[in-house]
Amino acid sequence: MEVKKRHYLSKKDIKNIKKELSFIELPKKNVELVVTDKYELILVENEPVAFKYGDKIIPTLKALSKVEIDKGFAIVDMGAIKHLINGADVMAPGIVDADEDIKEGDVVIVLDEKNKKPICVGIALMSGEEMKRENKGKAIKNIHYVGDDIWNFK
Missing domain, CATH: 3.10.450.120 (Pre-PUA domain; domain 1)
Incomplete structure (x- = not known):
């Protein structure tokens, strides 16, 4: 960069x-x-x-990673992480929980299921309720993830 x-x-x-x-x-x-x-x-x-x-x-x-995240989040299963840190968008089947107040177009912080640590940030492509309910489709557009240019900026 x-x-x-x-x-x-x-x-x-x-x-x-x-x-x-x-x-x-x-x-x-x-x-x-x-x-x-x-x-x-x-x-x-x-x-x-x-x-x-x-x-x-x-x-x-x-x-x-330095603050408590209690809104605007989606939690993904551990199987999704390797894809997300390579820049993949978040698919609805990988979401195990989400803030129901999320609306389409909102900023979403994606957390891993085990440690509740942020692994990517994206833009919601569906509501939080839909993220929890849907079993197919893209739920969040991944715009910043562990290991990308922003993460590695010096």
């Missing part, structure tokens, strides 16, 4: 980001925006805590 621009965000920009990422601690200053050839990353102490995806600000897995 090639860095094209890098600069510190204003206090106003940081305040706006805090509204969208209220469950992640952001300092009042020294928050950077890094524009690469693929992503716009938000860094705190050189660690990506979020990235822009369309008009959404998405938390990174490293930032999510």
Whole structure:
């Protein structure tokens, strides 16, 4: 990933980001925006805590691993993990539980069944109720996963 621009965000920009990422601690200053050839990353102490995806600000897995996740989640069986960390979308049959308040288009944090650790972040292609009920089809578009460019950003 090639860095094209890098600069510190204003206090106003940081305040706006805090509204969208209220469950992640952001300092009042020294928050950077890094524009690469693929992503716009938000860094705190050189660690990506979020990235822009369309008009959404998405938390990174490293930032999510430091907080309790109690909403906007889907839990997948252990057999799905090897596919998800290779970038595959989340299929409905692999989901064992999901937050029923999820709506199509929402950001979803995918957790593994055994440890409840985040393994990917995606965009819901169906509601949380449908994810729990359906036995076929794509449920979540995978946009960030363990081992991808954002995960490995230095």
